[in-house]
Amino acid sequence: FGMYVVNYTTAYVVTQWDTPMQFIIAKCSSIAAENNATFVYDQTITADVYRADTLLFSDMCGIDSLNISVQNGVDTVTYHINMVGLFSSLDSELDADDPNIKIFPNPASDYFSIDHLPRNIQSIRLRAMGGNEVLSLDSKNFECGPHSIEGLKPGVYIVEIIANDRSTYMKKLMISGQ
Secondary structure, three states: OEEEEOOOOEEEEEEEEOOOOEEEEEEEEOOHHHOEEEEEEEOOOOOOEEEEEEEOOOOOOOOOEEEEEEEOOOOEEEEEEEEEEOOHHHHHHHHHOOOOOEEEOOOEOOEEEEEOOOOOEEEEEEEEOOOOEEEEEEOOOOOOOOEEOOOOOOEEEEEEEEEOOOOEEEEEEEEOOO
16 A cells, blocks of 8 residues: 655555455654554455554644545445644644754754854754653864764654753654664
8 A cells, every 4th residue: 555654753664465364554763662564454445444653753744633434345444543633732842942043954964053042052962752852062172063964863863952050951853764
């Protein structure tokens, strides 16, 4: 049936077999803990199936459900996935705290740079969505950009910019495959 890309981190792969009869929707994510090879596994294909899923970010198309209909020979069976973006409000909040600070290129594959940094920056940290720090730049080396992201897995990261007065600015950075 194909792959349905929902946002920067999540897609659903949909397939069906006739012998033995089965229908599978696998959730694929750039975040390993979010992968689920049997998100929907139906061996009967006789009744509509309703599932809910929480996404780490809001969907890209402004939809909140995915409906896939299949023929089982005589009837049409529909698989309904209702999606809720866990950080949908955070999406806009992340980039709203200082609209002048720009991360580019975004998405990035080899490096990223930061434009319009405030003058009183103490450090910059790049964090994976799980919160792990994957890159740290102190005041001596963050203005020298571009900053290498070689070896980081594709996905969504948070650039945390910490000022001397302890105020913090956060921006999203997408890292694409190299």
